[in-house]
Amino acid sequence: MDSSRYVNNFVLELFLRTINIKMKASVSKMYGTPDVFKIEEVTKPIPKHNEVLVRVYAATVTGSDIMMRIGKPYVGRLYLGLSKPKTTILGFDFAGQIVETGKNVTSFNVGDKVFGGTTALGCYAEYTCVNVDDVIATIPENINYQSAAPVSGSAITVMNFLKGLAKIKAGDTLLINGASGSLGTYAVQIAKHFGAVVTGVCSSKNMKMVKNLGADFVIDYTNQDFTKNGKQYDILFDTTGKITFSSCKNSLTKKGIFLSSVVSFPLLLQMMITSLFGKKKVKSSSTGMLSTKVRLNYFMELKELLEAEKIKTVIDTSYPLSQMSEAHKYVEKGHKKGNVVIETNTNYQLS
Numbered sequence: 001m002d003s004s005r006y007v008n009n010f011v012l013e014l015f016l017r018t019i020n021i022k023m024k025a026s027v028s029k030m031y032g033t034p035d036v037f038k039i040e041e042v043t044k045p046i047p048k049h050n051e052v053l054v055r056v057y058a059a060t061v062t063g064s065d066i067m068m069r070i071g072k073p074y075v076g077r078l079y080l081g082l083s084k085p086k087t088t089i090l091g092f093d094f095a096g097q098i099v100e101t102g103k104n105v106t107s108f109n110v111g112d113k114v115f116g117g118t119t120a121l122g123c124y125a126e127y128t129c130v131n132v133d134d135v136i137a138t139i140p141e142n143i144n145y146q147s148a149a150p151v152s153g154s155a156i157t158v159m160n161f162l163k164g165l166a167k168i169k170a171g172d173t174l175l176i177n178g179a180s181g182s183l184g185t186y187a188v189q190i191a192k193h194f195g196a197v198v199t200g201v202c203s204s205k206n207m208k209m210v211k212n213l214g215a216d217f218v219i220d221y222t223n224q225d226f227t228k229n230g231k232q233y234d235i236l237f238d239t240t241g242k243i244t245f246s247s248c249k250n251s252l253t254k255k256g257i258f259l260s261s262v263v264s265f266p267l268l269l270q271m272m273i274t275s276l277f278g279k280k281k282v283k284s285s286s287t288g289m290l291s292t293k294v295r296l297n298y299f300m301e302l303k304e305l306l307e308a309e310k311i312k313t314v315i316d317t318s319y320p321l322s323q324m325s326e327a328h329k330y331v332e333k334g335h336k337k338g339n340v341v342i343e344t345n346t347n348y349q350l351s
């Protein structure tokens with residue numbers, strides 16, 4: 001390329017960047033109620049050498065997003081910021097299209113449809129930069145942006161708990177308490193994939209859905225207390241944080257495992273005690289603390305399951321970026337069915 005063309009291209013790119021440097025984002029500058037979110041025009045991020053710029057079409061609101069918004073448990077603030085959030089644009093999960101690549105990126109191209117989760121957050125925006133060494137992959141052709149977005153947070157967590165912690169295997173009996181939520185709906189399908197015999201616990205209105213996802217048995221918690229029906233399970237996976245190991249110890253087989261996705265001090269204490277004494281074990285983990293390599297391995301396994309239509313994402317409802325507060329209020333009620341999705345570029349058709 002001769003030097004005048006190079007200069008012209010450079011000037012053109014600079015001009016395009018200058019007129020295209022702003023984007024809309026849902027910004028939260030302090031910890032607090034769902035009303036902390038405000039739509040603002042902010043500077044569009046520029047990808048670093050090892051990053052891609054993703055035009056975000058779908059993000060999600062999960063229990064973890066609620067905790068980050070509130071800044072509790074306080075220990076999380078060591079990472080998020082002590083008195084106010086260091087990162088003012090939340091949002092961990094994303095699905096979208098790559099519009100720019102950093103100069104060292106060879107694994108992705110402009111135009112690729114991608115999904116994943118970024119520990120740098122920033123997905124409650126029209127654009128976000130994602131490091132290509134983070135959890136990111138191209139979206140299987142058979143699923144859309146909305147169904148792709150929730151996979152990296154919730155479905156990886158289910159793999160971490162069922163495969164990683166409980167070493168689930170064919171024939172295991174598993175009870176999932178909270179089978180209709182985000183973790184629960186993935187857990188029913190993933191456990192069936194591993195050949196487990198699955199009992200899902202949910203409220204009356206969600207029984208049919210949980211059964212249709214593949215559960216062998218469904219218990220309506222508003223009518224029956226599973227801890228008192230005399231049945232025992234190899235694995236009890238509580239996604240609600242509403243039951244304790246002590247209350248359902250008798251519902252576990254001799255070497256049964258109690259899993260809880262909701263970490264608390266009493267749970268940590270029980271984990272410690274049961275790791276030393278007794279055959280029944282309590283286990284938990286924070287998926288975000290796993291190495292990127294481990295999360296990416298689970299993610300690629302999940303991508304195959306999505307491609308093979310062995311699992312699917314259940315969507316409760318979608319909100320535009322401008323209604324982030326409403327989305328958070330809804331999720332906070334604790335009764336969503338599957339996943340809540342944020343549509344970030346609503347003037348574009350989701351495909």
Ligand SMILES: NC(=O)c1ccc[n+]([C@@H]2O[C@H](COP(=O)([O-])OP(=O)(O)OC[C@H]3O[C@@H](n4cnc5c(N)ncnc54)[C@H](OP(=O)(O)O)[C@@H]3O)[C@@H](O)[C@H]2O)c1
Pocket residue numbers: 062063064067153154157177178179180181182183184201202203204206221239240241242260261262263285286287288331334335336337338
């Ligand atoms: N440790 C980790 O790494 C990790 C990762 C992701 C999430 N989490 C945590 O895991 C929890 C679950 O997340 P999620 O996104 O799956 O939540 P969610 O989608 O809000 O699911 C909650 C589900 O619980 C059910 N439920 C409510 N009360 C119940 C009860 N008394 N008995 C049985 N089921 C009940 C609801 O079903 P009905 O409407 O039918 O009542 C709802 O579908 C959150 O606290 C989240 O922060 C932890």
